[in-house]
Amino acid sequence: LMLIACEFLFDELAKYLETHLIETKAHWLRLNFTRIYQKFFRIMSFKIYKNGAMILWQSTLIRFLNRKTFLRFKKMH
Numbered sequence: 001l002m003l004i005a006c007e008f009l010f011d012e013l014a015k016y017l018e019t020h021l022i023e024t025k026a027h028w029l030r031l032n033f034t035r036i037y038q039k040f041f042r043i044m045s046f047k048i049y050k051n052g053a054m055i056l057w058q059s060t061l062i063r064f065l066n067r068k069t070f071l072r073f074k075k076m077h
Helices: 002-007 011-024 026-031 033-065 068-076
Strands: none
Touching: 011 026, 026 033
């Protein structure tokens, strides 16, 4: 649930869950630290990749839209 809250940017829910887990499930968190860390790292790596891909796509689109050939095509239609 914590990972889903972080993934969908439910910040308040994520903070509440984080506090709740630390206060009530500290032992479980220590026992499962490696698994939790791996899942969190996988999600954060994907977010970084996704953000980088979006920036690359936007810059490519902007360059395409600013090209003379596109501007001429736009004027023709």
